[in-house]
Amino acid sequence: MDDDNAGGEKSFALTIIISRTIEDIMSVLKIGIPKGSLEKATIALFEKSGWKIKMASRNYFPEVDDPELSVYICRPQEMSRYIEDGLLDAGITGKDWTLENESDVVVIEDLVYSKVSKKPTRWVIAVPGDSPITTVEQLDGKRISTELVNVTQSFFKERNMNVDISFSWGATEAKAVSGLADAIVEVTETEATIRAHGLRVIHELMQSNTQLIASHQALEDSWKKEKINDIAMLLQGALRADKIVALKMNVPEERFDEILEILPSVTAPTVARLYKQPWFSVETVISEHQVRDLIPQLKKIGAEGIIEYSLNKVI
Amino acid sequence: MDDDNAGGEKSFALTIIISRTIEDIMSVLKIGIPKGSLEKATIALFEKSGWKIKMASRNYFPEVDDPELSVYICRPQEMSRYIEDGLLDAGITGKDWTLENESDVVVIEDLVYSKVSKKPTRWVIAVPGDSPITTVEQLDGKRISTELVNVTQSFFKERNMNVDISFSWGATEAKAVSGLADAIVEVTETEATIRAHGLRVIHELMQSNTQLIASHQALEDSWKKEKINDIAMLLQGALRADKIVALKMNVPEERFDEILEILPSVTAPTVARLYKQPWFSVETVISEHQVRDLIPQLKKIGAEGIIEYSLNKVI
Amino acid sequence: MDDDNAGGEKSFALTIIISRTIEDIMSVLKIGIPKGSLEKATIALFEKSGWKIKMASRNYFPEVDDPELSVYICRPQEMSRYIEDGLLDAGITGKDWTLENESDVVVIEDLVYSKVSKKPTRWVIAVPGDSPITTVEQLDGKRISTELVNVTQSFFKERNMNVDISFSWGATEAKAVSGLADAIVEVTETEATIRAHGLRVIHELMQSNTQLIASHQALEDSWKKEKINDIAMLLQGALRADKIVALKMNVPEERFDEILEILPSVTAPTVARLYKQPWFSVETVISEHQVRDLIPQLKKIGAEGIIEYSLNKVI
Amino acid sequence: MDDDNAGGEKSFALTIIISRTIEDIMSVLKIGIPKGSLEKATIALFEKSGWKIKMASRNYFPEVDDPELSVYICRPQEMSRYIEDGLLDAGITGKDWTLENESDVVVIEDLVYSKVSKKPTRWVIAVPGDSPITTVEQLDGKRISTELVNVTQSFFKERNMNVDISFSWGATEAKAVSGLADAIVEVTETEATIRAHGLRVIHELMQSNTQLIASHQALEDSWKKEKINDIAMLLQGALRADKIVALKMNVPEERFDEILEILPSVTAPTVARLYKQPWFSVETVISEHQVRDLIPQLKKIGAEGIIEYSLNKVI
């Protein structure tokens, strides 16, 4: 009757309540995915690893095709706080933000993938190109603008320097350019944006990369610990497959040893004798990087029917 | 001379005439591809299956790289009528529209792929969230708006109910919201759009999915029948490959039986003894879904060099 | 308490109920705006006329800044049916769809604005460029595809012709091109799309344009009748202002009559004698079209300080 | 020689130094424009008021066509701090962020324009739709996520409540939905986003709007004070013109008084007797809102040649 009036929306609210209750009974791992520049790459990595995460348009709860997982989308800046407080069991975030939050969490695995380049993410101190400042020491008494207030403060405290550090709500480079700050502490991979603003790097504060982190509580639960480790293994397997390809070729008996010698061995090559022929089928996985040098050599020694194909996972 | 004046356009017209004549002499199967939300996915499925269909900008006749095929783009709503009338031999369309048209055609194969989710397409009756209507019976004497007029009419006729059903030119949900209709019959996968309009589902009329259908005449022609069946086999093979991957690993002799036991068998694994080593190379295809659970187990038992790769077809 | 649980969504439902009740007490005119190709132009026309209509993202109820109006978004194809049935009081739609629905409604005003060109909208019969058909009579026994089934049926019934007319779900041109129909009845302004498909027009069925229509019931209510007429006046005033500009100039006394003679008079020009100078200030509104010819003439006769500015409404 | 090597870039650096030096000699007002959602509207408002601000692609220093102005683009969140510290003289920002920063600055003018609706910007406390929390008091001991940490803290301190408030890096609604926070303090105009997330507003913390603010130092400089006031006058004049239009008509002598009576008077109408005719030309500026009601009345009384046109400024 009356209860019915609340309609679909009430049942939606019930869905949330029920799904939360289920988490309490069943074994469910709560894992955080970083919102923003790493979001797409992270979801793609999980897909390659075996988990399909589907973002709802309103970002309520991303769906995942594993009843043992509950996925949350969080800002990387806030991730380690939620894990430390036990609201999440594990999550993917940047090492920099875990340090900024001074969170007491466990690093499970470094996952080196990033937004733009293959270079590591770095937090640097930069000043306008025409600034007389060239050393960290000259920043004493100056104004610095940054999103990484705590790490920056520690850095100058250790040096017994007095610097006026204020939180930047974004577009940090512009502040150094326009004179609203004397220097900035900003994150960069290639320094392209920094240079495009006419700024000059005078110091590197720290390097960072993506990490899988977990809470102490979660790791004390043996089921959760194993689940986290399985995820880590498959994420790494998928990341590795990005840089590795399979190579297959037929090799004449008499050149077999010669060819085996030059084959780099990520794992031992799989060798089988061909049926009724004095040839071997040789199959191996090698770094994609080496292929362009290896194939001309293999060809010269006598390999034939060389084919290369892509891999999804290499464990 | 004068004839020449009509220029390229005349020769274009001739091309059409000639191509039609060719269809009469040679064996050509006329097949319909659904325009609209399934169009892209269908063309991609055909490409994976072995046929490249290239849409012309004006959608005249999509080109296909098989002289035995003639491809037409039709609204899924009209497909079964053209097949029943013999204008097309076969086509891809939704089960719902074949029923709506009450067409006498043959279902060759259910092809389960869809637009958004993995859930089946459903036609449901929905009312405004605040409507007092909660059962089908309460719809007697009410106004219903739908694109599926015939199926809806049959549904209420069977129940001896008198309902004012009118054809909706789209945006059907809005009619229930604004009070222009008391209820709607609308298609949905996840109910997201229905809920977003504040509507409530009170009944499911039918489920639907994509199908390959053909005309009786076409199936009486043995060449056409075989062509249709070959297409069906390859479409299914390509669809299956979406959910299946190949897994390859090296296994020590002594753990061989143990590992074989836990390998799920879509088809029997291919086993070969490695050259001069006490190891086996094992290769199998398994559901992509199982990989994330299987790999950690295989690793524990002793499998090495596990690699996974994607497939185009699994027949 | 319990009631409170249903939260914001319940109160949303209440809002709808309340707003409907208000319509019953207060004088409110329910007016339909055409969804689709005319939607944007219609909303812009209303804005210019004095009513801001704001589309909600989900198209529930567009908001309008006039408590005496209740705006609905409907397909133009369905508009006249809702007005005839009294679900709406008035609406903007095409003359063609009112005829197709054979609705008994009152035409208040022709509003000539359209999507692309300044040419009228026309429904034409078209055949493939290489078809032997050149006259309407040759269509006897043929297949015709169209969205305008009823008007087309009447057309051929009047001629005692037997034609197989079937409803087209869109992309109608493609059916004539691909041979799924022998001819089509389709709407066009410039024939560009028809020609681009290689089709040839053999007959014009009817011309159409946008209209403001109303129900008989609404016009019997004197408040509603006046409101509808006021809207009509302001819509026309805004449409007229699109093609008319204001021209202002200073004219020496001695050339005054000469200049007045060549000024076209949409309304009589406003003439004022300048303070302490032998000059007149002359201001008039004229068709934008005439300006480019008029200004060089005015200049030659001696007008100075000629300025032109745009108008929002000309009543 | 060597000096020359630094090339164009060095001269660019010099440009900056020189332009700064110029600011010291000449009278220049440093004014901040808010980056982000208000940026485009603010630049458009300045353009309408008489200043063209051109954003450079890298946002170094937006160019402005007034040598007495120096324009900076700042986050609205940081604006009041820069003004308080004297780095800027004046700026456009939200009242909310000035309060959050507890900055000691002077409010020159409220400028009511905003992003979406005509409704004021409000900071509200919201909880999940299914939360048992319905009053502010029930938030004691709970977790709140917000971008407005200081204002929120003061609010609860005044009530002697103990609440765990943490800074949100954005997507604040999602935190309440996913249970990472018990409540949020978030900004909204129409509550559309809040409702779309299934949240429920339980309290309004404060209302906000855009303001022109200035520093105490700047206002002590009489040149700067006058410049700031001139800018304020023109910004208000341009804002006012958005809602006001000019109406011009010819009125017969005998109905003159009648018509004058119903004309609303933003400023007194300009009346002139037409040359050699028993008519008056009447011109007035009125709220755009009133036009749709006024024109039908004027028409009935006998006004003719009514035209309406838009204004850029109304002072």
Add this chain to the structure above:
Amino acid sequence: MDDDNAGGEKSFALTIIISRTIEDIMSVLKIGIPKGSLEKATIALFEKSGWKIKMASRNYFPEVDDPELSVYICRPQEMSRYIEDGLLDAGITGKDWTLENESDVVVIEDLVYSKVSKKPTRWVIAVPGDSPITTVEQLDGKRISTELVNVTQSFFKERNMNVDISFSWGATEAKAVSGLADAIVEVTETEATIRAHGLRVIHELMQSNTQLIASHQALEDSWKKEKINDIAMLLQGALRADKIVALKMNVPEERFDEILEILPSVTAPTVARLYKQPWFSVETVISEHQVRDLIPQLKKIGAEGIIEYSLNKVI
């Protein structure tokens, strides 16, 4: 019959033939519009001046709503050649390309509007930032890449210098950067692109701007000459209106002279005595640029009801 087969396309060809014949009988002016970066601005300028030019999707013949005009779209680089050869009567193009083509045509009017900035277009010689070259003389024996081959060749010939000039197919800056050329001659307004490539300007070859040019033959035809001059007048009138606005205010009798004194006079202000009031209505057109300074002054002296509105043309 047979003739009919060629269908719509033949009639299209006929349309072209007919329209060409019409040009021969009637007085028609063939005018060229520059394709590319100036295209949109030029079409907008013509629209403001009184001619609506509608681009067809295939750019055959743009339609224009003046039977006395025939509009062609040409590359600005080729325009002067077509005019010199009499294929066109007049056209809009850059002074630079007329010089490059060494065409014997008549400049009717300089039309100063451009793509990006208000600065003139300049052709400059630029070298890499780290090049030792700083003077024109040092370019002797070097490689120069440019789109403006002839003008560049003349420039160096006059200086008796031997330079290897080759035609650049675009992306000219990149050639200096990558060392494929020692210097480039390139067009620029703000030098932004040049600086962004790290290049340094060492010399300015010439300045350029948009021009209306015509052929000698066309100017000998009195009808064409007048038509060209009328177009020139209206284009200039529309350009002028971009920078000029109308200002209207009521002024008390006693301050009248004072106010008239500070009013800048593009054209003499229109003054009228208000009906039965000791006030004057003053109306004037002034440079938009002056408004922001003038309004505060007028206000102080006692002007009231100051309104500003935009103009379409000022002749």
Add this chain to the structure above:
Amino acid sequence: MDDDNAGGEKSFALTIIISRTIEDIMSVLKIGIPKGSLEKATIALFEKSGWKIKMASRNYFPEVDDPELSVYICRPQEMSRYIEDGLLDAGITGKDWTLENESDVVVIEDLVYSKVSKKPTRWVIAVPGDSPITTVEQLDGKRISTELVNVTQSFFKERNMNVDISFSWGATEAKAVSGLADAIVEVTETEATIRAHGLRVIHELMQSNTQLIASHQALEDSWKKEKINDIAMLLQGALRADKIVALKMNVPEERFDEILEILPSVTAPTVARLYKQPWFSVETVISEHQVRDLIPQLKKIGAEGIIEYSLNKVI
């Protein structure tokens, strides 16, 4: 000190100088990539072949992950000139432009990949559909517009014809349509654009395709020669892999010969006897084109577990 002032920009200039010096000491091959319509496809082909080329936003120097390569982006029209002059060692460009430039370079390899279709690129002579011209001979004394001036001139010189050929800056088809040229020489794959402009092809001047070309000097350097050949081998291997797939199946001993017979042999199939089973594992690479016909046959003969997968390279 002073040196330091030049900041990041100076060090950028140094980077260029250093990188150039490195090219002089180390063995580095300078290779040109065609800018424009082939750019994306060429970079993708290099990536598949083993070289990742990353375009910088300003196109300075694309980065490549091989210290032995230096990549330049050039217009295909200019490529052969830079190679002939020794500024580049090798490059990818169209055969047409090498001919147009009459460059003395060596063709290493034809690389058949293109923009749109699988058809070869052709330069054709086209005239308006309604032109009386139908043969090359009729072009004597006519105006031709083309981007390929030299090749076109040679063509007519060989025929002793006098034709007025002028360089077209693009949009060449429009010139024939609008009568600014009597004919055009233009490049096309499918003639779609030519037909869409209503033009008619009367002759084919030449066919073209993409090529890897190199300078004589580079080929005299044995290191460069080998590097160029290795690149050619891998580019071809990657191109081949686009049209070839791997097929793997299990075959019962008794049908083995039958199946081997119908397997097309790009390279000999790899056959291995399955462990302890009367089956063979057969693996082969075949043209993707044949798969759709082959699989139904294989299935009928008794092959099982047929899988198909994609390849990156086939050497």
